Amino acid sequence: MKLNIKIKSIYTLDEIPNYWTNQDYVALLAAFGFADGNTIKPENLTEMLFMAIADYEPNEAAQIVLTYKLSNDLNEGQIDQLSNEMLLDKVCEEYPEIHLHKHLFSINQLLYKAFNGKFPNAKASSIQFSVLGNDSNELSKSDILKAFNSGLNESNIIKRLFGEPMTTGAKFPEAESLIWELNTKEDSTFQLITSEYLIDRESFINMEFDGEILNEEE
Structure with missing residues (x-):
């Protein structure tokens, strides 16, 4: 399945909203x-x-x-x-x-x-993007990362560590952990949260690109 991905916004978070109750x-x-x-x-x-x-x-x-x-x-x-x-x-x-x-x-x-900074300050990325070419809004975390592959630069850590599932029909169970949150918005728009260490603004070659999802092997 071929998709058109358009990154609408990327911003940094210092916490995951509503993680702690x-x-x-x-x-x-x-x-x-x-x-x-x-x-x-x-x-x-x-x-x-x-x-x-x-x-x-x-x-x-x-x-x-x-x-x-x-x-x-x-x-x-x-x-x-x-x-x-x-x-x-x-x-x-x-x-x-x-x-x-x-x-x-x-x-x-x-x-x-x-502790006012005695621990290292980690960051997360919130990425909002639209997807065209999909018949429904039901894309999995694995689907999203596979579709992102062509838009990420070669130094991106996910692309380097998971090259096979990102580019083939291999199963990609790690995607469930690599993407911390995935929310469906209106008009084929999605929002994901992940570690800034894994994906940040500099990770993308362009803000709009075509991606492909190969059917996962049974």
């Missing part, structure tokens, strides 16, 4: 020793959480947030290691388990803001 903030407050979080007005939850986090050493705070969010994915040793590495490196860009990158980014940014 008020329920998360209340639960995290409890994890940091503040049991009455449910009595705090919603508009004050973030400020109170940052104050509670700041009472801890940065690596201790990281360990608590990592345990809250990723204890089903990581063991205690992995969490302890990450809690120290996060102070030095953008682990949300480098961790080998790419399905955790979205969560590590959001954890990193929560800690970055709570």
Whole structure:
């Protein structure tokens, strides 16, 4: 299937909208020793959480947030290691388990803001684009990245690491983790969120290009 892609806007985000819920903030407050979080007005939850986090050493705070969010994915040793590495490196860009990158980014940014920059400042990209040549608005994350291939420059990290699925009918399960959010807008317009490390404005050769999606092999 051949498509025409037109990039309408690319801008930088320092958080994923609505990733953290008020329920998360209340639960995290409890994890940091503040049991009455449910009595705090919603508009004050973030400020109170940052104050509670700041009472801890940065690596201790990281360990608590990592345990809250990723204890089903990581063991205690992995969490302890990450809690120290996060102070030095953008682990949300480098961790080998790419399905955790979205969560590590959001954890990193929560800690970055709570500690006024003691953690590295990671960035995400929000890309809005239109797609012509598609009969419906039902394109998967794999479809989008395959269609993007011809518009990305040769140095793009996704293109370099996943050249085969990007250019063939091979299955591309990693696309589910590489694109953090994919939303359908009106008039064949889409919006995706991913790591700025993976795709930024400089990643595109042109803002309009033709892409092709080969049917995935069974």
